[in-house]
């Protein structure tokens with residue numbers, strides 16, 4: 001098997017890294033739901049005051065977005081899972097057919113992590129005696145064979161995150177009266193985007209101010225562009 005450097009921090013297990021990845025993905029999904037639904041309903045509000053139309057457009061946008069996120073996540077996690085399973089199967093065959101070469105390989109990988117030659121050899125022998133496949137999966141592939149990500153879980157989480165985000169602009173545009181709904185939506189959306197920017201910056205240990213600024217600018221642009229488009233179409237009587 002190829003000697004990939006296994007020291008990437010993408011965690012597959014139930015550890016802190018993996019929980020952070022899930023949290024980060026949830027924030028991004030919610031952020032997507034806020035921006036795309038806000039752009040949609042503000043654009044429609046540029047053309048019409050009819051609450052029923054706003055509700056229909058917003059709800060359709062929410063469902064389309066959350067389904068698309070879930071489907072995309074399902075496909076990408078399934079593909080990753082398939083390739084992890086294939087890598088594990090290949091590893092299993094190699095362990096059965098050339099155990100000696102595999103022991104040498106594991107020893108070298110452990111040396112690469114900083115163990116001395118003697119110690120690496122001893123650790124490799126003990127790991128191999130205990131659970132050779134797990135040792136190779138973890139050290140060589142960076143996979144925990146018991147913790148492959150479930151594509152249905154990933155899809156469900158994406159669906160939920162997007163829906164939670166999308167509900168905010170949808171409710172903000174539908175619930176207030178015609179004269180109030182636009183500014184209430186804009187303020188609510190910018191506040192939510194500030195919160196999302198803050199959370200993802202904190203989770204990624206990145207500078208908070210810049211993340212908030214970028215995130216709010218993106219949302220403001222989306223709403224500005226769609227509102228202008230909606231207002232033009234509305235004025236043209238389309």
Ligand SMILES: [Zn+2]
Pocket residue numbers: 001091094102105106136140
């Ligand atoms: Zn191996």
